[in-house]
Amino acid sequence: MKHESLEINSGLLILFTLIAISIGGLAEIIPLYYIDDTVEKVDGVRPYTPLELRGRDIYQREGCYTCHSQMIRPFRDEHLRYGHYSLAAESKYDHPFQWGSKRTGPDLARVGEKYSDAWHVAHLEAPRSVVPESIMPGYPWLLENELDYTSIEKRMRALRMTGVPYALTEEENQANVDKYGPEVAAKLDITRADDSLIEQAIARNYDGDPSRLTEMDALVAYLQMLGTLVDFSKYEQGHFAEFR
Amino acid sequence: MANTTDKPKTGGAVQTTGHAWDGDIQEFNNPLPTWWIWAFYLTVAFAVIYWILYPAWPMGKGFTTGVSEVTFESGGKEVTTHWNTRARLAHEMQASDEAQRQREYLERVASADFNTIFGDADMMAFAQSTAKGIFGDNCAPCHGSGGAGVTALFPNLADDDWLWGGSVDDIQTTIQHGRRGYMPPFKQTFNEQQLADVTDYVLGLSGHQVDPEAAKRGQAIFQGETGGCYYCHLTDGTGRKSQGAANLTDAIWTMIDVPGAADMDAKRRLVSGVISNGVTRIMPPWDGRLSPEQIKLLSVYVHELGGGQ
Numbered sequence: 001m002k003h004e005s006l007e008i009n010s011g012l013l014i015l016f017t018l019i020a021i022s023i024g025g026l027a028e029i030i031p032l033y034y035i036d037d038t039v040e041k042v043d044g045v046r047p048y049t050p051l052e053l054r055g056r057d058i059y060q061r062e063g064c065y066t067c068h069s070q071m072i073r074p075f076r077d078e079h080l081r082y083g084h085y086s087l088a089a090e091s092k093y094d095h096p097f098q099w100g101s102k103r104t105g106p107d108l109a110r111v112g113e114k115y116s117d118a119w120h121v122a123h124l125e126a127p128r129s130v131v132p133e134s135i136m137p138g139y140p141w142l143l144e145n146e147l148d149y150t151s152i153e154k155r156m157r158a159l160r161m162t163g164v165p166y167a168l169t170e171e172e173n174q175a176n177v178d179k180y181g182p183e184v185a186a187k188l189d190i191t192r193a194d195d196s197l198i199e200q201a202i203a204r205n206y207d208g209d210p211s212r213l214t215e216m217d218a219l220v221a222y223l224q225m226l227g228t229l230v231d232f233s234k235y236e237q238g239h240f241a242e243f244r
Numbered sequence: 245m246a247n248t249t250d251k252p253k254t255g256g257a258v259q260t261t262g263h264a265w266d267g268d269i270q271e272f273n274n275p276l277p278t279w280w281i282w283a284f285y286l287t288v289a290f291a292v293i294y295w296i297l298y299p300a301w302p303m304g305k306g307f308t309t310g311v312s313e314v315t316f317e318s319g320g321k322e323v324t325t326h327w328n329t330r331a332r333l334a335h336e337m338q339a340s341d342e343a344q345r346q347r348e349y350l351e352r353v354a355s356a357d358f359n360t361i362f363g364d365a366d367m368m369a370f371a372q373s374t375a376k377g378i379f380g381d382n383c384a385p386c387h388g389s390g391g392a393g394v395t396a397l398f399p400n401l402a403d404d405d406w407l408w409g410g411s412v413d414d415i416q417t418t419i420q421h422g423r424r425g426y427m428p429p430f431k432q433t434f435n436e437q438q439l440a441d442v443t444d445y446v447l448g449l450s451g452h453q454v455d456p457e458a459a460k461r462g463q464a465i466f467q468g469e470t471g472g473c474y475y476c477h478l479t480d481g482t483g484r485k486s487q488g489a490a491n492l493t494d495a496i497w498t499m500i501d502v503p504g505a506a507d508m509d510a511k512r513r514l515v516s517g518v519i520s521n522g523v524t525r526i527m528p529p530w531d532g533r534l535s536p537e538q539i540k541l542l543s544v545y546v547h548e549l550g551g552g553q
Contacts, residue, residue: 004263031302074333076340081381083533085333106381114533116526118397119386130394131385233532238318238334241325244299 040089040243044229046180047093047164048222049187050152050197055222057155058215059098062139069100070109070226083110084232087240093164105136110227117206120220142216143207149197156190166190298327346374350537358412361544368544375545378538382530383546391549396499397525404551405496407488411553414485416543422529425488429522430471438465442473443516447502449481449492452511499523 006013048056059065072078074085086109091097098108115123119130124142127134156166167173167189176185187196201213206220261271295301298310309326316323316334325331337343349370353361361367380389383401387393391401399407407425408418434442438461444454445462465471467479476489483489495503500514530539546552 027302034302034305037305074329076333076336076342079333079337081377085330113528114382115385116528118524118526122394122397123385130397131388133389236319237337238316238323238331241316241318241323241328241331241334244328244330 038088038243039092040087040240042087042089042230043234044231045089045092046184046229047159047166047188048225049200050149050156050193051200051218052222052225053155053159054147054149054152054197054215055218055220058142058219059222064108065098065100067104067136068098068106068108069103070098070107071100072107072109073101078107082107083227084230085240086227087230088243090227090230093159095159095162095164108223108226112224112226112228117204117220117224118208120223121207121216124216124219142219143209143214145215147201147213147215147218149194149213152193152197153190156193160190349374350535353540354537358540358544361540362412371541371544372548374538375541378534378542379545382534383542386527391546393498395497395501399498400496401546402550403496404553405491405494405498406485406551406553407483407490407498409485409553410547410551412543412547415546415552416539418527419534419539419542419546420529420531423488423525423527425523425525425527427476427489427518427523429520431520433471434465434519438462438470439516439519440512442466442471442519443512446481446492446515446519447508447511450495450502452508454508 006016070086070091072082072084072086079085086099090109091099121143122130123134123136124139126138126140127136128138156164157168160166160168165172165176165179165188167176167185168191173185173189176188179185180188186192187200189196198213200221201217202210204221205217206224207214207216259273261273263271295308296310297312299307300310301308312327313324314327314331314335316331317338318334323331349367352367353370356364356367361371379391383391386398387401388398393400404410406414408414408423430439430442441458441462442465443462444458445460445466448454448459448462466473466477466481476484476487477492478484478489481492483491490498497503499518502511502514505511505514530542534542
């Protein structure tokens with residue numbers, strides 16, 4: 001077939017354009033059907049508790065992701081600084097995920113329990129009060145704002161629709177009990193979201209002020225669990241290479 | 245412009261494709277520069293070589309793995325797999341030149357006791373350079389890049405006053421397991437008079453000019469069961485290291501800036517504030533996050549920041 005016949009026959013041109021574009025589209029879409037093979041089978045990963053989930057929303061609202069990635073790449077230098085590289089399984093309940101390769105601040109994928117709650121509070125309120133070299137802006141309103149959790153049930157329902165196993169029925173709750181144990185399952189129960197949110201905030205008092213439930217409580221709760229769910233000491237070095 | 249389209253271009257430098265529309269609209273045929281064409285062919289050749297060497301094409305449930313391989317050790321067994329970044333990392337952590345040279349030192353550090361390390365210039369140089377990076381990422385956010393700390397939050401590591409002990413073994417224990425410093429708040433226990441009395445006694449311990457009568461009453465509370473302060477701060481006020489209790493007899497204050505306060509009233513307000521509200525300070529544990537050798541090196545580094553005992 002001559003090139004000219006394509007150029008002067010618009011029906012044919014449309015057909016071949018569609019074929020050319022769909023090759024690119026299929027290359028991106030087909031692998032999604034096999035995604036289960038690339039998500040590592042690993043113990044410990046669970047959805048966010050209601051308090052952590054509110055913290056994650058605040059993390060996104062404040063645009064933390066514009067400077068901080070949550071993706072440790074499998075390179076020696078990153079391994080030495082940040083710890084074990086991030087697994088796909090570790091962000092399987094993230095909608096949207098917080099990966100990235102542009103870092104103005106350090107990667108936060110394993111910042112959980114690395115520093116104390118008091119440090120996070122002081123650092124988020126006024127970063128240069130603890131790290132004089134820092135260029136991070138301060139977020140003092142997190143301590144002033146009462147945490148609004150009126151919408152927590154709706155937020156969990158929305159995530160449930162995307163496949164996050166938050167429980168709405170007794171059946172789903174029982175599945176969570178079997179999978180994560182009763183303590184964690186109680187936190188993933190949408191009907192008890194308000195109570196478990198308050199309970200977690202009171203139990204640890206993340207922001208250092210027991211009299212109030214602030215946005216700082218939620219954000220610090222989120223930061224302190226990042227990257228802590230998988231116990232990598234249980235896996236041999238190189239174990240996760242088999243998923244590649 | 246109109247004139248130029250009147251004359252169809254034939255021959256000359258620019259060829260046309262021979263297509264003509266509406267009689268005089270022609271399509272030029274400007275060939276791409278030869279160097280560009282060859283660069284393009286090279287990228288095609290590169291892609292083909294890449295497909296052969298590395299994982300590339302999705303195939304049904306799998307993909308073409310490529311002929312390139314990586315070997316690493318996992319669980320005592322040698323594993324060889326198709327090239328991928330995870331296997332490559334395992335290989336680099338085990339067998340790269342840097343890793344091998346570092347391991348040589350790490351093994352020496354692991355088998356040496358602290359006295360041997362302190363006496364060996366080579367190992368000390370390794371500790372200083374390696375632990376500087378570890379300290380920068382793990383410790384400096386709280387304690388500052390020079391270890392000077394932040395008043396009220398994180399203790400100074402560069403002076404010779406230690407809440408939990410300043411020997412290199414104590415420092416190692418602190419890094420391994422973290423610390424939970426706690427002083428209960430006394431605002432429910434003491435009335436205003438008692439608070440003022442204990443405050444004066446405490447300030448007197450470090451040589452401040454205080455009201456001797458008040459200090460005497462404060463001493464009774466401090467040393468008695470009303471306050472019970474001596475449980476942790478000891479009867480002489482030098483502090484029980486196992487509790488992380490501060491030495492109250494020196495001029496170093498980690499919670500409040502007493503030396504910087506304007507006058508005695510300001511100093512009293514600071515001290516009574518701490519007694520009323522108590523102290524809760526937490527340092528996370530580093531066991532698990534850092535390897536035992538890294539913690540050992542870090543202990544040496546912190547010890548050498550200025551105040552090791």
